[in-house]
Amino acid sequence: MTGRARARSRGRAVCHERPGADQPTETAPVGAPPEEGKVGRGRQKTTPGPFTEEALMQISAGFQQVKICERGGHRRDFNDAGINTRQVMEHVKDSKCGTSGRAIQLSANFFRILSRPQWVLYQYHVDFKPSIESRRFRSAMLYQHEEILGSARSFDGALLFLPHRLHSKETVLCSEMRSGDKVQITVTLTNELPPVSPVCIQFYNIIFKRILRVLKMQQIGRNYYSPNDPLDIPKHKLTIWPGYTTTILPYESGIMLCTDVSHRVLRSETVRDFMINLKQTAPAHRFPDICAKELIGLVVLTKYNNKTYRVDDIAWDHTPNNTFKKGDTEISFRNYFSNQYGINIVDCNQVMLVSHVKRLGPSGGPPPGPAMLVPELCYLTGLTDKMRSDFNIMKDLSVHTRLSPEDRERRLSRFVMNINKNEEAQSDMDKWGLSFDKRLVQITGRVLPTERMFQGQKSYEYDANSADWAREMRGIPVISAPPLSNWLMLFTRRNMNEAQGLLQSLGKVSGPLGIRLQRSVMIEYEDHQESLLRALQQNVTPQTQMVVVVLSSNRQDKYDSVKKYLCVDCPVPSQCVLGRTLSKPQALMTVATKIALQMACKMGGELWSVEIPLKQLMIVGIDCYHDTTAGKRSIGALVASLNHSMSRWYSNCVLQHKGQEIMDGLKKCFGGALKEYLKFNQCLPTRIIVYRDGVGDGQLHSVVNYEVAQIIEAIKSMGQDYMPKLSVVVVKKRINSRFFALINGKVSNPPPGTVVDSEVTRPEWYDFYIVSQSVRQGCVSPTHYNVVYDTTGLKPDHMQRLTYKLCHMYYNWQGIVRVPAPCQYAHKLAFLVGQSIHREPNVKLDNLLFYL
Known part of the structure; x- marks a missing residue:
């Protein structure tokens, strides 16, 4: 699996819900939670109570908005407008800003819109008598009255928007068609929209x-x-x-x-x-x-x-010689392009x-x-x-x-x-009284402290600029690693030397890492899929702890056959590596170190950890992948932490309908995670924080109203008296926001750990940005976090710091990743199932990170 394939694996489903035409009504907060208590090391004196059903409904009270459609058609709401989740969270109503870290001055890729004072958009309903079906004719009839309406106007066939108010609430106009027939047009004022109205936006x-x-x-x-x-x-x-x-x-x-x-x-x-x-x-x-x-x-x-x-x-069965109806006449595609565009089609048989x-x-x-x-x-x-x-x-x-x-x-x-210089563009904006600020918006962010990493009996701090600890962790034993005594290494004759080199290198690097590794059983297979599968079937037993396969090429069918057999039919953790990756002697020790670490955590080992002050906490990551081969089904994956140090994980997945992003089987998966947590700890978590990744634009409404309800139902299924404190955080990587820092007189990327929680966040959401990575080339992309449901009462500062800590806990990379580890784990699981397995993995692997 290449990085390209992983990047392509992110899918989005189309949201078919279309908001109605009713204006939102103002609703008072329902079931307001009590005051936030002080947060100590995992203890909360008082917390907000759970949301009522009415409160959940109120969260999306503003969702039903009038949609302006330039062409009068259906549109998805790409900005999730009207979903006010913050209004029912008492502890962030006044402020959602954190406090820890050092301040940093940033600029962001935002330009303020400067409009004239008291800017109001006036909405009119336009009625034609007799009725006219064609929108083009409607516009032509209406625009005959420019002296009354003015040059600044927008008309979609039914609704007219003007920057000024007409003299009367109802204005009757008369137009004439080419045939001489008269048309009466009634323009009625229906709404005055302030600049922050969703319709106005x-x-x-x-x-x-x-x-x-x-x-x-x-x-x-x-x-x-x-x-x-x-x-x-x-x-x-x-x-x-x-x-x-x-x-x-x-x-x-x-x-x-x-x-x-x-x-x-x-x-x-x-x-x-x-x-x-x-x-x-x-x-x-x-x-x-x-x-x-x-x-x-x-x-x-x-x-x-x-x-x-x-x-x-x-x-x-069609060629350019075929005809279609244009108006009242039939014309061939060939002649159409010749007449319309002056293009002569060369191949008339294509x-x-x-x-x-x-x-x-x-x-x-x-x-x-x-x-x-x-x-x-x-x-x-x-x-x-x-x-x-x-x-x-x-x-x-x-x-x-x-x-x-x-x-x-x-x-x-x-x-x-260029916009401000263009005369025609400036003229259009002047009609509506709009202009843009000439400089990027300036904001103040915060850089969170560098985390201390715990590994075995030692701890260390990493280089804050590089945001990785590959050098610092060398020679330090991992927290725990099961001894590996019964394992196989499969290779082709062409890759025999690479396999032997890998085995020797694994022996050298495993000792300092605290991984007890005995020599593997070496098995040669012929270089085709059937031989590889036969070798697995003949040699893998229930006692086999690990299978390493050296692949001669990156052909998908070979990789898929290994993963399908060892994840479904004969559940054993496996590690695939390309022969050419092992062919460079100068990089072999580095590659062997990463493979040894992957093998250890795939068997249930724990590599490193960071300090998590909260006790009895369960972190959950959810993501989806769209399987294009198996009828375009969706795979929803859930990964949940099992221990306090967030180093052991339970995973589950569910196969869904075509193109579906929102997880239907969430209740089943979530219930399984709670039962496994109870089995592992002899108690249930008192706090649950869910990070929901992979939510497309326009789907926030469904997450708030549908998935949160499934999570609460799963919690209730553990017993009526059990109700932990719950947070649901939507994670978005596909955003356009960018931040720039002025460091040593040069415009640079902000350092890892930069948090932005004001100025460019949305007022109706409890949201923040974190820049968690360090990049050598180009611009770093922040990640947007939107807390859509919260009864934990955690201070914004604690939520931000916990989120950043979790970005350190992804065991497939010795550095900080862009999203919290459970989100990345859930993505890897959903991708493996959707790309290679196409079936649910064997339950014997549920407690292992077999998908890394």
């Missing part, structure tokens, strides 16, 4: 998208890119379009634009070129299947209109691509049909697996895409400067 974003189009930027997906400023890499036949991600939202210190640099990689290869090359290498009878597998799901760019489409199918257009039709109905695309005119976007594994391609790409903090800050400042 969405309106800001619509205005800004218009400004980006004024700047000649092209929308691809959610982001906008500049086709007029391409970065060409001719030797790899690649082009990079620079662009930006943009979102306008209310934050603690006001309404701001969050913008970050983005890049889109385009290939000079057309889909037709790709299909021709594929046909030359694929067997003729399998070509349609292989072609469909390669192309379906890819995003292509049609340069004649600079639009992107997702390939949903291949129409093998098959057509199918893309299901998601936009609604002009009258709000379904689209007239799927878009038919000509492969010759479709350019592939993104990178293939082969390209990603090519070091030279990735190196040349990183020159343009991996920007230093200084370069990124400079480009963002230039972006806003």
Whole structure:
């Protein structure tokens, strides 16, 4: 499994819920918890009580909002607007800021929006008599009255938005159609929206998208890119379009634009070129299947209109000679492109691509049909697996895409400067009384203290700048490691020397680490999947403690067969390693050390720990992976701590329906974790903190209303009298926020442990950012934590410090990781099951980190 595959494994499900059109009603807090008590070493004098059902409902009371749709169609709420989870948490109502650590001055990729005082958006309902179906005609009729409405207006076919109020609450206008028929238009005031209204915020974003189009930027997906400023890499036949991600939202210190640099990689290869090359290498009878597998799901760019489409199918029975209905006449695709764009299609026998257009039709109905695309005119976007594994391609790409903090800050400042300089864009903003601050927002963060690592009988501090302790832990025994006496090493004849070298190196490094390792049984297998599986079946017994397999290549089928057999059919921890990884003598000792540590913790060993003051605490990590091979099922994984030092873990997973992100089987998995904790400690936890990773945009509502309820049900199933203090924290890595520090006069990445909990956090959430990693190239990405449910009463400072401590506890890396260890463990488990096993692992492995 490569880093690329791990990165690709993160999936998102589409949320089909569409908020209604009712305005939110103000609700008083229900079941307000008592005052927060003082937190000692694991003891809490008083804590908020559990949320009532009414309080849970109130959390999302603002979710039902009017949606402004530029095209009148369905949209997902990408910003989870209207979900106010903070209002029912008494202990963070006044402040959600921590206190520990040293202050650090930062700048962030946010620009304040400056609007005129008392800015109000006026919402009107527009009625036509007689009724007009076409939105285009409705707009044309309404815009005949510019002298009354003004030049600043936005109309979606039913709702009209103006920056000023008309003289009367109801205004009657009269328009004339080309036929001479009269149309009466009634414009009725329905709402006055302040700047922080969810509808108003969405309106800001619509205005800004218009400004980006004024700047000649092209929308691809959610982001906008500049086709007029391409970065060409001719030797790899690649082009990079620079662009930006943009979102306008209310934050603690006001309404701001969050913008970050983005890049889109385009290939000079057309889909037709790709299909021709594929046909030359694929067997003729399998070509349609292989072609469909390669192309379906890819995003292509049609340069004649600079639009992107997702390939949903291949129409093998259609060619450019086929016709379609345009207006009242039939026209062939070939003639259409010739007349419309002046393009002559060369190959008239090529098959057509199918893309299901998601936009609604002009009258709000379904689209007239799927878009038919000509492969010759479709350019592939993104990178293939082969390209990603090519070091030279990735190196040349990183020159343009991996920007230093200084370069990124400079480009963002230039972006806003270009908006302010563009006369047409400035004119559009002036109509609405809007402008942007010219400099990035300045904020104050805090750098948490460096953690002390405990390993065996010793402790040490790591280098705060590098955020890893690989050097410091050398020669120090781990906390515990089961003796390894009965284990196998499988290898091919070609990798015999590498296997022998690995065995000798493991013998040298295991002693200082406190791992008692006896010589393994060496088994040679022929270099194909069937021979490898047969060797496992013939040699692995219930007494086998560990199986190490040296693979001659990174072919997925070999790796999958090892993991499937040893995780499901014959449960034994296993370790796979590529022969070429062992072929460099100068790196062999380092590789052997990491493999020895992995083998130890896969068998139930404990490597290191940090101080966790809270007692009887259970930490839970939850994540999902979408299995593209087994009917696109979703795998939900849950990993829970079993001991005080967070060094032993219980894991479970559940296979779900296609594309599903929210875990249906959460109650079952959570109940299993509580029972295992009781068995391990002879008592149940008094505090449970759940870190929920993998939540896509627009799914926060489902987590709050659905998953939290399942967790509470699982807790209640342990006995009616049992109700621990519970926190649920949503973890998001896919965010656009970036922070910059001025260190020694140079714009740099913030140091590991930097916390931001004010200014650029959301006022309706109990949220914070932590920069936990150190990167050598490019900009470090912070992680966003949103506490959506909390009855623990932990102070924000304690929640932040505990979260940062848990980023030190991932045993597959001798350093700080980007998310708390249980989230990373849950991701690894879900990925292994979804990528290789496709079935639930054997229960005998539940208490082992077999998936590392």
